[in-house]
Amino acid sequence: MDAGAGPVAGDVGLHEIALLTNPTAGGGRGGRYRDAALQRLRDSGLVVRNLEGRDADEAADLARASVADGVEALVLCGGDGLVHLGVQAVAGTGVPLGIIPAGTGNDVARYLDLPRKDPVAAADRVVARRTRTLDLARSGSHWFVTVMAAGFDAIVNERANAMRWPRGQMRYNLATVAELRTFHPLPYTLDLDGATRRVDAMLVAVGNGPSFGGGLRITEGALLDDGLLDVVIIKEMSRAKLVRTYPKLFSGTHTTVAEYEHHRVRRVTVAAPGIVAYADGERFGELPLTVEAVPGALVALA
Structure with a gap:
């Protein structure tokens, strides 16, 4: 398990x-x-x-x-x-x-x-x-199970979803390469259980669970039964370092990079200009969004 x-x-x-x-x-x-x-x-x-x-x-x-x-x-x-x-x-x-x-x-x-x-x-x-x-995590009347991506990863999803070829993971790899050429850090404003955090970052991810995208463990350590959300910030880094860091997401070892920041909260508001967030790999909504943890909201046959 x-x-x-x-x-x-x-x-x-x-x-x-x-x-x-x-x-x-x-x-x-x-x-x-x-x-x-x-x-x-x-x-x-x-x-x-x-x-x-x-x-x-x-x-x-x-x-x-x-x-x-x-x-x-x-x-x-x-x-x-x-x-x-x-x-x-x-x-x-x-x-x-x-x-x-x-x-x-x-x-x-x-x-x-x-x-x-x-x-x-x-x-x-x-x-x-x-x-x-x-x-589960909830924003308004909309729920998600895994992770809400709200930065570079969300922009990659937008591009990948617009691509007709290729299929599967390779489409996301190509979208990642394409976006890296022009991507710049985003100015975020976060409300973390009432505490304000302003930061320039590559991405912010809000995890109910630890992974998304077929095993990308961006919110490593997130538990599905603790009543909390795991908010991960990857602060400003060079494109070259972002490329080097990406493979670490599959093992969860990106937590060792200096630009990694992690918070556990019951409720978070994420704001950044021009970003459409994705959750469970699906288009979720434009920022700003407020997400809260809802303990015991899902009964799963397992």
């Missing part, structure tokens, strides 16, 4: 569940994994509503309608984007969320130590009916 995962909360009774799939996740893995997981779930005796939206808006409507209609769990077959969508439907309701990982990054699945290459084994975690209670 990942060190950031929440405690085992016990068993939950399940009879009828919804299985919502993004069939294009992971270059088509979503559809294949759904078929394998669906068979296992039904063989176990569960009644499964097999759902698939034509786009993100319809998928969100299906998720909310299923929860409102009383399904006993919402199970998602896809990547972190679909998990982000599903969390909006179940946060604070007590309805358990299950995951059949089929995306590229699968950070939430990493948090929960779910099988990421075996959909039948992942479905077995749903069948086992064991749960963990996790914190």
Whole structure:
């Protein structure tokens, strides 16, 4: 189990569940994994509503309608984007969320130590009916599980999402190289549980959990059950040093660089000009944004 995962909360009774799939996740893995997981779930005796939206808006409507209609769990077959969508439907309701990982990054699945290459084994975690209670982060009525990126990393996401080629991690690598040519440190104003911090920085990340982007451990040490957010600031550094520091994000060893700063807070407001923040890899909103930790807001089947 990942060190950031929440405690085992016990068993939950399940009879009828919804299985919502993004069939294009992971270059088509979503559809294949759904078929394998669906068979296992039904063989176990569960009644499964097999759902698939034509786009993100319809998928969100299906998720909310299923929860409102009383399904006993919402199970998602896809990547972190679909998990982000599903969390909006179940946060604070007590309805358990299950995951059949089929995306590229699968950070939430990493948090929960779910099988990421075996959909039948992942479905077995749903069948086992064991749960963990996790914190979520909230800004207004919008929730996230992993990390809110609000700086250089968010700008890279904006560029990568506009690119049609290549697919997967290489697209983000190319977007990173392109943005490095013109990026300058940003003037941030932060409110950290009432304390003001003004700093020129490369990025600010707000973590509910420790990683995003397929294992980039930007908020290393963040716990999913401590009722706190981890705010990481990477202060001004040269482009060359930023390039050298980037690989350290995969191991969490960037915490040793002199420009690294870390705060644990219950509530943070992040302001910087011209930045659209991303959370769970999805477009989240323009800064300034206020984010708060909400303890125990998510029940996960794990």
